Amino acid sequence: MAPKTLYDKLWESHVVRVDETGMALLYIDRQLIHEVTSPQAFEGLRLAGRKPWRPSANLAVPDHNVPTRDRTAGISDPISRLQVETLAANCRAFGITELGMDDPRQGIVHVIGPEQGFTLPGTTIVCGDSHTSTHGAFGALAFGIGTSEVEHVLATQTLPQRRSKTMLVEISGTLGPQVTAKDLALDLIGQIGTAGGTGYVIEFAGEAVRALSMEGRMTLCNMAIEAGARAGIIGVDDKTIEYLRGRPMAPQGELFDRAAQYWRTLVSDPDAQFDRVVRIDATAVAPQVTWGTSPEMVVPVTARVPDPKDESDPVKARGMARALDYMGLTPGMPIVEIQIDKVFIGSCTNARLEDLRAAAAIVRGKRIADSIKQALVVPGSGLVRAQAEAEGLDRIFIEAGFEWREPGCSMCLAMNADRLAPGERCASTSNRNFEGRQGSGGRTHLTSPPMAAAAAIAGHFVDVRAL
Amino acid sequence: MEPFQNLTGILAPLDRANVDTDAIIPKQFLKSIQRTGFGPYLFDEWRYLDHGEPGMDCSHRPRNPEFVLNDPRYEHASILLTRENFGCGSSREHAPWALYDFGIRVILAPSFADIFFNNCFKNGLLPIQLPPELIDRLFVKATQPEPLQISVDLPAQTLTLSDGEVIPFAIDPAHKHRLIHGLDDIALTLQFAEQIRAYEERRRLEAPWLFS
Numbered sequence: 256m257a258p259k260t261l262y263d264k265l266w267e268s269h270v271v272r273v274d275e276t277g278m279a280l281l282y283i284d285r286q287l288i289h290e291v292t293s294p295q296a297f298e299g300l301r302l303a304g305r306k307p308w309r310p311s312a313n314l315a316v317p318d319h320n321v322p323t324r325d326r327t328a329g330i331s332d333p334i335s336r337l338q339v340e341t342l343a344a345n346c347r348a349f350g351i352t353e354l355g356m357d358d359p360r361q362g363i364v365h366v367i368g369p370e371q372g373f374t375l376p377g378t379t380i381v382c383g384d385s386h387t388s389t390h391g392a393f394g395a396l397a398f399g400i401g402t403s404e405v406e407h408v409l410a411t412q413t414l415p416q417r418r419s420k421t422m423l424v425e426i427s428g429t430l431g432p433q434v435t436a437k438d439l440a441l442d443l444i445g446q447i448g449t450a451g452g453t454g455y456v457i458e459f460a461g462e463a464v465r466a467l468s469m470e471g472r473m474t475l476c477n478m479a480i481e482a483g484a485r486a487g488i489i490g491v492d493d494k495t496i497e498y499l500r501g502r503p504m505a506p507q508g509e510l511f512d513r514a515a516q517y518w519r520t521l522v523s524d525p526d527a528q529f530d531r532v533v534r535i536d537a538t539a540v541a542p543q544v545t546w547g548t549s550p551e552m553v554v555p556v557t558a559r560v561p562d563p564k565d566e567s568d569p570v571k572a573r574g575m576a577r578a579l580d581y582m583g584l585t586p587g588m589p590i591v592e593i594q595i596d597k598v599f600i601g602s603c604t605n606a607r608l609e610d611l612r613a614a615a616a617i618v619r620g621k622r623i624a625d626s627i628k629q630a631l632v633v634p635g636s637g638l639v640r641a642q643a644e645a646e647g648l649d650r651i652f653i654e655a656g657f658e659w660r661e662p663g664c665s666m667c668l669a670m671n672a673d674r675l676a677p678g679e680r681c682a683s684t685s686n687r688n689f690e691g692r693q694g695s696g697g698r699t700h701l702t703s704p705p706m707a708a709a710a711a712i713a714g715h716f717v718d719v720r721a722l
Numbered sequence: 723m724e725p726f727q728n729l730t731g732i733l734a735p736l737d738r739a740n741v742d743t744d745a746i747i748p749k750q751f752l753k754s755i756q757r758t759g760f761g762p763y764l765f766d767e768w769r770y771l772d773h774g775e776p777g778m779d780c781s782h783r784p785r786n787p788e789f790v791l792n793d794p795r796y797e798h799a800s801i802l803l804t805r806e807n808f809g810c811g812s813s814r815e816h817a818p819w820a821l822y823d824f825g826i827r828v829i830l831a832p833s834f835a836d837i838f839f840n841n842c843f844k845n846g847l848l849p850i851q852l853p854p855e856l857i858d859r860l861f862v863k864a865t866q867p868e869p870l871q872i873s874v875d876l877p878a879q880t881l882t883l884s885d886g887e888v889i890p891f892a893i894d895p896a897h898k899h900r901l902i903h904g905l906d907d908i909a910l911t912l913q914f915a916e917q918i919r920a921y922e923e924r925r926r927l928e929a930p931w932l933f934s
Binding site for chain 2: 271272274276278280282284291292294295298303305308309319320332334335337338341375377378383384385399400401402403404406407410411412413415417449450453454483485505506510511513514517549551570571573574577668669670687689690691692695
C-alpha cells in the first residue's frame with residue numbers, strides 16, 4: 256500500500272460519498288459554535304423547519320462579544336447582548352450544550368475545545384471561525400467555515416469538500432531561549448506569504464515541532480490560516496495523548512486506552528509524498544515583529560522597517576508604502592525603536608497557560624513603562640485564568656501595572672469594549688495586524704508573549720533574548 | 723439562493739492585494755443577527771471618512787473621494803476587479819453578504835482566500851480567478867475615463883468586454899451547477915441522508931468514544 260500522509264488518513268476516514276465531479280461529502284464529527292457566526296445559521300434551520308442532525312456533536316460558547324471586565328453587570332452594549340442572548344436561546348431551543356458567559360469553563364472557543372477534551376485526534380472539527388485550524392495540533396482535520404456551512408453541518412453533519420493539496424513544513428533544529436511557536440509561525444508566513452498556503456493543508460513536523468508543548472503546537476496550527484492554509488495538522492505522539500487524558504469530554508478508562516491505540520496511528524507514514532515541502536531551521540529563527548498590515552509583513556526584532564523601494568514587484572511595493580503610511584513608520588527605522596502605546600496579551604493564538612507563564616516570567620518584579628497607556632492580559636478561558644491565579648501570575652501582572660481580565664477574544668478583534676483608539680500602537684500576541692482590526696485606525700504589531708511583555712516594560716520593542 | 727446565469731455590469735477596479743474580510747465588513751457590523759442590511763457598510767473604513775456603527779444612516783456620512791466605489795464611474799458597479807488573495811482573514815460570511823447587498827455579483831482576481839471563495843458560492847456571488855497578466859490588463863482598461871462594461875455568461879464561461887474582447891474562464895463544475903440553478907446545498911445533501919446514516923453507524927462501531 257502506498258504510504259499515506261496524515262491528511263490522507265483523516266480525509267479517507269471521513270468520506271461518506273464522492274460525486275461524479277469528485278466532490279466528496281465529508282462527515283463532520285465535531286462543531287464548535289460561537290455567537291457571531293451562528294445566529295443566521297440557526298435562523299436558516301428554523302425557516303426551513305430543520306433540526307440539528309446530531310445535537311451532541313456541537314459545543315457552543317460566547318467569546319467574541321463578551322466583556323472582559325466585571326461581568327456581574329452583564330453586557331452594556333445592547334447589540335452585543337442580543338447576540339450573546341440569541342446564542343443561549345438557540346442552544347436551548349435546539350438542545351446544544353453551551354458554556355455560557357457565567358460558566359467557569361467559558362473562554363475562547365479554540366481554547367475551550369482542547370481544554371474540555373471536545374477536540375480529539377482523528378476527528379473532523381469545524382467552526383464558523385477561521386482559527387479553527389488550531390485544533391489540528393491534535394491530529395484532527397479542523398478548519399474554519401462560513402455561516403451557510405455552519406447551518407449545513409448542523410442540518411446534515413457533513414460538508415461537501417474537495418481534497419486539498421498537502422504541504423509539509425519540516426522544522427529542524429532547536430528554538431533558542433525566548434523564541435516561541437509564534438515566532439516559527441510568523442517566520443513561515445514571512446517566507447511563503449499570506450497566500451502561500453492557499454489550497455493546502457499544512458502538516459508541521461520535525462524535531463522542533465516534536466519539542467513543542469501542545470500549547471505551542473496549537474499556536475503554530477492556529478496561524479496556519481494566516482499563511483492561507485485552511486488547516487494545519489500535527490501527528491499524534493505521547494504529548495497529545497497525555498494532554499487529553501482525564502479531560503472531561505474525552506473518553507475515560509478503557510475507552511480512552513482503546514482510542515489512544517488508534518490515535519497513535521495518526522501520523523504520516525515514512526516516505527509519504529507531499530505536494531510541497533518547506534524546510535525551516537528553528538535554530539536560526541529570531542523573535543519576530545510585524546511592521547505592516549498583513550502578517551506576511553514581518554521581520555526579526557533585530558531588523559529594520561523595510562523600504563518599498565527595494566521591492567521589485569510594483570503591486571507589492573504599493574502595498575508596502577500604503578501599510579507604512581497606515582502604520583506611521585519610516586523605512587530603515589530599527590524595530591527596537593518603535594514606541595508602543597498599548598500591550599495586549601491574549602487571543603486564541605497566545606492566551607493559554609504557557610503563554611501567560613512566559614509573559615509573567617518577563618514582567619516579574621518590574622513595572623510597565625510610564626508611556627504605556629494600557630497593558631491587558633486576557634486569559635483564554637476561565638480555567639486558564641483560575642490556574643494562572645493559583646500560580647500567582649495575576650499578582651505578577653497586576654503589580655507590574657497590567658490589567659487582569661475575564662476570558663474572551665477581547666482586543667484581538669475589538670468587538671467588545673477593549674480596543675485601540677485611532678493612531679494608537681499596540682504590541683499584540685494576537686494573529687491579525689489588518690487595518691482597524693484592533694480598533695478603527697489602530698496600529699497592531701504581532702509578536703510573541705515574551706516579546707509583548709518585554710515591550711510593555713521598555714515602552715518600545717526590545718530583543719527579549721538580550722534581557 | 724438566487725440563480726446566477728448572465729450579468730452585464732460595470733467593472734470597479736480595487737487596486738489592492740490581500741484585501742481582508744475585516745476591511746470588507748468591519749467587526750462592529752458583525753453584531754447583527756440578520757443576513758441582510760450590510761451593503762451600506764461595505765468597506766466602511768475605506769468608503770467613509772467618519773467611524774461607522776451599526777444602524778447608522780449612511781446617506782449623509784462623509785465619503786472618502788479617493789475610494790473607488792465613491793467614484794461616480796463605479797457607483798453602480800456590479801463587478802469588482804481586485805488583486806491577489808482577496809477575502810483573506812476571518813471566515814465571516816458577512817463579507818459576501820455585504821458585497822451582494824451592495825450590488826456586487828462577480829469578483830475578478832488572480833487568487834482568492836479559500837473560506838471566502840467558498841462562502842461566495844453559497845450566496846449567489848461568482849468569484850473568478852484569472853491570470854495575473856490578464857488582471858493587469860483589465861486594470862488598465864477599467865481605469866480609463868469611460869468605465870469598462872463586462873457581460874458575464876456563466877453557462878458559456880466567458881467574459882465579453884465592451885471593446886469586444888472575449889475572455890474564457892474556468893470554474894469548478896459543482897460550483898457552476900449550484901450557482902446556475904440557485905440550489906440549496908442542504909436539500910441536495912439530505913438526498914444522501916441514508917448514506918450519511920450508514921457511515922455514522924460504521925463510525926459508531928469504529929470510534930465509539932465519539933458517540934458517548
